[in-house]
Amino acid sequence: MTALGLAILTLGAVFLALGGLGLWRMPDTYTRIQAGTKATTLGTLLSMAGAGVLEPGWALKLALIVLFLMFTNPLSSQVLARAAHRARVPQAPQTVADALAEAEGEGAQ
Numbered sequence: 001m002t003a004l005g006l007a008i009l010t011l012g013a014v015f016l017a018l019g020g021l022g023l024w025r026m027p028d029t030y031t032r033i034q035a036g037t038k039a040t041t042l043g044t045l046l047s048m049a050g051a052g053v054l055e056p057g058w059a060l061k062l063a064l065i066v067l068f069l070m071f072t073n074p075l076s077s078q079v080l081a082r083a084a085h086r087a088r089v090p091q092a093p094q095t096v097a098d099a100l101a102e103a104e105g106e107g108a109q
Helices: 002-025 028-053 056-088 099-103
Strands: none
Touching: 002 028, 028 056, 056 099
8 A cells, every 4th residue: 555655646746746847838827827727736636645545544634635625726726817817917929719808808819
């Protein structure tokens, strides 16, 4: 069981590192928010699962943390992206569509 727990923890650490790399490499605020949220959510969930395998007595507490993260991470990233959009933070030149602007009747930026 220890090897499985360590493997899951390591995989979680890899996803967290990839999330950090995504924050550094992505061209604009919107893609950074997406990269940071998706990778860190999965990395944290895997880390919690690995800790749960290593310490079964912590499983209930870790499950509650996982539940909290599953609700708050996507919501916070959506709120940050909408705030950036309302503040007219520019998109990367490679961006070809702006669904939020189209839904609000602004047209493409």
